[in-house]
Amino acid sequence: MLTSKRHLFEIPAGIAYFNTAYNAPLLNASRDALVVAAGAKSRPWERTPDDFFADAERARELAAGLFGGGADGWAVIPAASYGISAAARAIEPTLRSGDQILLLDEEFPSNVLPWRRTARERGAEVVTVATPADGDWTAAVLAHLGPRVKVAALANCHWTNGARLDLVAIGAACRAVGAVLVLDATQSLGALPLDLQAVAPDFLVAAGYKWLLAPYGFGLMYVAPAWREARPLEETWLVRDNASDFANLVRYSDAYRPGARRFDVGETCATTVLPGALAALEQLQAWGVPAIAEALGAVNAQIAERLEALGFTLPPAELRCPHMFGARMPEGFSGDLVGALRAKNVFVSQRGTSVRFAPHLHVTEEDVVSLLDGLEACAKAAQAG
Numbered sequence: 001m002l003t004s005k006r007h008l009f010e011i012p013a014g015i016a017y018f019n020t021a022y023n024a025p026l027l028n029a030s031r032d033a034l035v036v037a038a039g040a041k042s043r044p045w046e047r048t049p050d051d052f053f054a055d056a057e058r059a060r061e062l063a064a065g066l067f068g069g070g071a072d073g074w075a076v077i078p079a080a081s082y083g084i085s086a087a088a089r090a091i092e093p094t095l096r097s098g099d100q101i102l103l104l105d106e107e108f109p110s111n112v113l114p115w116r117r118t119a120r121e122r123g124a125e126v127v128t129v130a131t132p133a134d135g136d137w138t139a140a141v142l143a144h145l146g147p148r149v150k151v152a153a154l155a156n157c158h159w160t161n162g163a164r165l166d167l168v169a170i171g172a173a174c175r176a177v178g179a180v181l182v183l184d185a186t187q188s189l190g191a192l193p194l195d196l197q198a199v200a201p202d203f204l205v206a207a208g209y210k211w212l213l214a215p216y217g218f219g220l221m222y223v224a225p226a227w228r229e230a231r232p233l234e235e236t237w238l239v240r241d242n243a244s245d246f247a248n249l250v251r252y253s254d255a256y257r258p259g260a261r262r263f264d265v266g267e268t269c270a271t272t273v274l275p276g277a278l279a280a281l282e283q284l285q286a287w288g289v290p291a292i293a294e295a296l297g298a299v300n301a302q303i304a305e306r307l308e309a310l311g312f313t314l315p316p317a318e319l320r321c322p323h324m325f326g327a328r329m330p331e332g333f334s335g336d337l338v339g340a341l342r343a344k345n346v347f348v349s350q351r352g353t354s355v356r357f358a359p360h361l362h363v364t365e366e367d368v369v370s371l372l373d374g375l376e377a378c379a380k381a382a383q384a385g
Contacts, residue, residue: 001298003295004364018346021162037272057071066190067194069197072259072260072261084205087182087221098123100148101151103115104155142170156188160356164320164321192293208280214273216273218273228260243257296322302372310376324358337378340377
């Protein structure tokens with residue numbers, strides 16, 4: 001099992017950070033790469049046309065090596081909202097009045113708002129899967145998948161509490177009813193193994209600043225072969241087949257570069273953010289996603305055991321993700337738990353009714369002790385009050 005990699009991050013002693021699902025700390029290697037990239041912009045005469053494309057192509061190669069799908073299947077995007085909006089734009093012409101778009105209850109806005117607009121413009125209906133009392137999102141989604149559902153916009157795990165969805169089963173059910181499967185994997189890609197071939201999503205997007213450990217402004221989008229001829233969200237010159245011929249850019253081309261590249265955000269190939277993202281993806285590749293999930297699962301098992309002893313309510317172990325989870329506070333537990341822990345330099349977050357725990361490999365045994373001791377102290381204070 002992977003041990004703590006604290007030395008690869010700039011996190012001071014005494015800081016116990018269990019909030020990767022909010023914002024991951026940047027790797028030192030990514031920070032250094034960003035500084036070098038920013039400095040290179042001071043010397044534009046050294047930059048060649050090939051340099052506008054090399055980093056984005058490397059990002060596609062790393063994404064394919066980490067997650068599958070082949071390099072041609074990946075686009076470089078700036079945010080999950082961009083990727084979901086691009087997917088919605090591509091799918092929109094196929095929708096008709098009365099069609100249904102399936103969403104999860106309390107889903108993150110990036111995977112809700114684009115679908116609301118699409119539904120209004122096409123006369124479709126947004127259907128929300130209610131939070132299941134037993135925590136089994138997979139069964140709840142499968143129960144809603146019928147012939148009227150044309151889009152299932154889902155996630156690998158629920159962002160508020162880490163409840164896991166069986167995407168292989170859901171993907172098969174979507175194909176059976178003819179529904180397009182769109183995944184926001186922001187809260188799982190890079191920390192939870194994903195069999196892209198078995199799930200076979202039509203679109204998958206992920207913001208990079210969480211579990212991909214990348215800088216703000218970088219994300220990934222996978223596009224299945226059936227959709228690679230669809231209309232992209234924008235018409236940037238960098239994704240055209242003549243983009244590298246700078247002398248002849250006035251000879252406008254209507255042909256796109258192959259694969260999912262048409263879905264790249266404009267100026268992606270020239271951004272200074274990419275070198276920092278590449279360093280992060282290379283580090284994830286060196287660790288391996290299964291090993292990351294195993295290590296984080298061991299940390300979270302310790303936390304979960306203590307929370308249950310304190311009376312917190314957790315999703316069943318078999319229905320939650322190894323890398324992050326949420327817990328509802330016990331009855332009568334009042335006060336600001338997140339704030340009380342922050343005062344002890346222990347950082348978690350609350351989303352909806354769940355207090356969320358999301359470590360990464362920067363966490364040490366001392367951090368875990370600080371968190372558990374802090375929870376114990378807060379519980380005693382609540383009881384005393």
